[in-house]
Amino acid sequence: MAYRETPAVRMRLDAARERLVAEATALVAEVGWAGASVGAVAAAAGMSAGSVYQHFASKTALAVEVFRRAAGREVDVLGAVLRDGDGDAVTRLACGVAVFARRAFERRGLAYALLAAPAEEAVCAERLEFRRRYRALFAEVVREGTTAGLLPPQDPEVTAAALTGAVGEVLVDPLAVPGAGTAAEALLAELTAMALRCAGARSVQGGNDDR
Amino acid sequence: MAYRETPAVRMRLDAARERLVAEATALVAEVGWAGASVGAVAAAAGMSAGSVYQHFASKTALAVEVFRRAAGREVDVLGAVLRDGDGDAVTRLACGVAVFARRAFERRGLAYALLAAPAEEAVCAERLEFRRRYRALFAEVVREGTTAGLLPPQDPEVTAAALTGAVGEVLVDPLAVPGAGTAAEALLAELTAMALRCAGARSVQGGNDDR
DNA sequence: GAAAGAAGTGAACCACGATTCAGACCTTGG
DNA sequence: CCAAGGTCTGAATCGTGGTTCACTTCTTTC
Known part of the structure; x- marks a missing residue:
């Protein structure tokens, strides 16, 4: 030897x-x-x-790994806020949307790549799974909100899908082209307000102190 | 000659x-x-x-034409409901979402191709424009709703983007795999309810008699 | 330092699908 | 029927980018 x-x-x-x-x-x-x-x-x-x-083994394998890593990070972060965060379900939902959105904002290119950019089949398949996981997290907190009486009766899966799609749509395409300005913060506030309405939260408590 | x-x-x-x-x-x-x-x-x-x-002139040109035709039809239909339909802004919004969703349901393959399927750059660019037009239509009716006092103050563009993304997300991926059953109708009802909440409509009048 | 066995290189190879083109086949006006 | 000018065909060509592989360059062990 x-x-x-x-x-x-x-x-x-x-x-x-x-x-x-x-x-x-x-x-x-x-x-x-x-x-x-x-x-x-x-x-x-x-x-x-x-x-x-x-x-x-192949370019595809590399691409899938890249996707999984990046997407996994995002899901973990969102899960930490939605599942293990502080406050009631509605508060956490607002925080979650804000976090999702802020992160997408700060790494817009990556967010686009994960959510919407043209990609090969295998990556698209991963993307589906990724979105499904996002949905599951949102659905869980919505469900908690409804059973706690904080949110009106609704299909949590539909609301969750809507939240995912809505945030993606708002961020990925070119609504707010610029970057860090107050415009971005305003958009975030608008987004979280929309998300709360979407889930049917009665009153919007000042949910801007999110991290 | x-x-x-x-x-x-x-x-x-x-x-x-x-x-x-x-x-x-x-x-x-x-x-x-x-x-x-x-x-x-x-x-x-x-x-x-x-x-x-x-x-x-090229495969790309054909693809773009295909996209424009199909997308144009959809935008026209949605526009007819949202812009020129009967009823107040909220009613038309509910109808619009239902129409958008029902059409996507009935031609799921085409909807997927238009909204989300992997495609070449040029088609993606068209898609952006297409979604922008969708957004513009929704934004218009939301704006009308707010000025009429039917909807609370909000950024109509954000709400419109959210509606587009939400409906797309719910329909394109595989929430409701089956087809024509009552499940589909239930999903539609869930969707329109969600859309109305999303725009902040106070009460949900029975908005299922849409066509 | 020499043998054994990686790891690293990059030019050659290959698959795939869009695009071209020389020739076959039609249509028209005279 | 003929010439002129289309349209249509499908095999050959081309470009692109992933993948391979003979060869070079380390690393390790003795």
Whole structure:
């Protein structure tokens, strides 16, 4: 015997894989799925096209990994607010929408890539699953709100789908082109107000102190 | 001189072009934009691939035409209800959502193609414009509702975007897989109720007698 | 430092589908 | 029927970008 993988090598390999995912994510956020060719991603990560296949079986596999990571982060964050946040269901719903929206705002390119950008079949399939998870989170809090009597009777799945679609639609396309201004904050406030109406919350308590 | 286009020829040519658009639309509704290759579309229309280029400068041009026709029809129908329909703004809004949803339901494949299916850049650009027009129609009726005091103060653009996104989200993905059953009607009712809440309409009058 | 066995490279290969084009076949006006 | 000028065809061409692979360059172990 004359060679066995050493921890240092494993680490280097793993780091390369991570770099690949990270750079691919950045590239996708910037130029979309179509623009993120294997060559471009490899170059961004400082390796050759061939080396990509050391880490992923195919470009599709890389794309799916990129999507899963980014989408997973978002779902986790939203889940933390909606499921484990403070306050009653309505408060958490408002917070959740605000968080969803603010994050999408701050990384608009990524949000677009996750929600709506043209992509290959496999990524679209992931997207479906992703949206389903978003919906499930919203549905859960809406359901809690209705059983607590804070919200009127309704199909939580429909409301949840609507919330997902609504926030996506508002943010992804070009309503508020500019960035950080007060306009963005106003849009956020408008959005959360709309979301509360959508779920049927009676009164809109000042729900702007969200994080 | 020895040849000049005769009316009969013109008609045959035009008919071929129409057939092309029609078959392409059907194909797209069935197998998506990716599956509708030039060859497949040509075959469906009973001509050779080369002949397609007699009528369209490129596959992209054909795709755009297909999209514009189908989307234009939808916008027209929605406009007829929202802008020129009977009743006050809230009633028309409810009708509009129901019509939007019902049409999408009945031609689910086409709805998916128009709203969300993976497509080439040019089609995506059209889609943006299409959604903008949808939004504009909804925004108009919401604005009318607010000035008439039927709806609370709100940013009509945000509400309109939300309605577009919400209906799209609910319909396009696979909430209600089945077709014509009472489930579909129930979903429609749920949807319009949600839309009215979303716009802030006070009471939901029985708005199911829409066409 | 030499053998064994990766990992890394990038040019060549390939699949796929849009587009072209030379020739076959029609239509028209004379 | 003929010439002129279309339309139609489908096989060949082309561009694009993912994937492969013979070869080079490390790493490890002895």
